[in-house]
């Protein structure tokens with residue numbers, strides 16, 4: 001098993017008020033089988049053993065489905081591998097002696113809490129503004145009582161694959177949340193269940209997105225390229241159509 | 250369901266700002282294309298060009314409408330462009346120490362990240378351009394017994410001033426950059442994205458950008474070197 005020694009530049013920041021700075025570490029003994037987060041775990045053990053404060057970073061399932069992990073690795077959100085969240089990025093994609101820069105997702109809407117962790121509750125507020133379907137309580141409806149076309153179901157599923165990690169915002173030159181909001185609006189707009197509230201939803205979610213300080217979409221499409229689920233910018237176009245329909249209706 | 254947002258609120262939304270930019274941007278593309286086709290008459294000497302410009306100037310009130318429309322399109326486009334760019338800068342107060350390109354389906358390019366730069370240069374150029382020609386020296390000539398403005402003479406003079414010729418050439422390259430991203434971007438901003446047509450629209454934008462840039466560069470260079 002080959003082992004690597006890496007040079008790491010990591011963003012360290014005490015708290016939201018601290019200015020923060022890049023700190024360099026050298027980490028020997030990195031196995032190619034480690035995930036990126038396991039590599040950081042090993043680095044943290046080394047830092048703790050030397051009496052320092054471990055680097056704080058978000059993570060949860062480590063299976064690429066929960067959307068908790070983040071990080072901008074060498075300038076790319078979730079690192080160099082396509083359709084891969086940081087937790088599923090393995091160290092075999094790096095080589096001995098590599099210099100890796102690790103930064104938090106950066107956006108006005110994602111303030112840094114500490115080190116590499118950022119506050120993504122702006123996304124929760126966007127969802128709360130309209131990213132739901134209001135249903136009456138009572139028995140579950142019969143299966144297939146509401147027909148959904150195969151095409152609409154497929155598109156809605158593709159949009160619903162969004163795990164809300166925020167890599168789209170991190171990668172966007174404008175820190176725009178358009179891909180996230182586009183995906184969330186689309187997953188409902190494409191289905192009859194989402195139809196009654198679609199105008200109000202589009203309007204409220206877009207207004208909340210702007211209010212949270214996210215940028216405007218300039219159609220760079222960098223978001224689609226870093227999205228661990230490969231969500232298409234077609235959803236951004238749909239968001240615009242939905243918003244336009246909502247304000248002129 | 251009734252809309253809860255007022256019209257004035259909607260104009261503050263980034264989506265509506267971009268829709269205004271895309272409509273005015275595409276309008277300006279049509280104008281620029283027409284302008285290039287008209288200017289090609291410069292390649293055929295003084296008479297065809299002067300007759301063409303005389304015809305335009307004889308449009309009377311219609312010309313006024315077109316000119317006011319153009320000024321409005323430029324102002325709406327530039328105003329929203331500056332507003333959106335300022336908003337976008339504020340959206341990332343702390344920059345990355347290291348930036349990368351993810352590649353793949355990304356369309357981020359030098360031209361997409363420099364829209365505000367190329368746009369502002371175009372705006373400055375526009376003012377100089379209108380001052381130079383429309384409000385420049387008024388020579389006259391007589392063609393077929395009709396006295397008219399000899400705009401060709403002015404263009405000929407300016408296109409023999411190396412500073413003007415090479416400055417103009419540089420700005421036209423930037424116009425190409427602006428449209429390389431701008432053309433396809435306008436369609437996406439309007440909410441049109443289709444798996445079958447979006448690829449070709451991007452390609453058409455690139456071709457259009459190259460054709461317009463080369464066309465506008467060819468005329469002054471041809472005049473200068475002849």
Ligand code: HEM
Pocket residue numbers: 217218219267268270271272274275277278281323326327328330331333334364365367368369371372427428430431432434435436438439
């Ligand atoms: C001949 C002149 C011009 C033409 C043909 C043109 C065309 C376009 C088009 C088609 C777009 C795409 C719109 C969209 O994505 O919705 C665009 C974007 C843009 N234009 Fe222009 N434009 C011109 C002049 C200007 C000027 C004078 C400015 C500003 C000062 C400007 C600033 C911008 C900016 C900042 C964008 C990108 C907006 C974004 O972030 O998405 N443009 N332009």
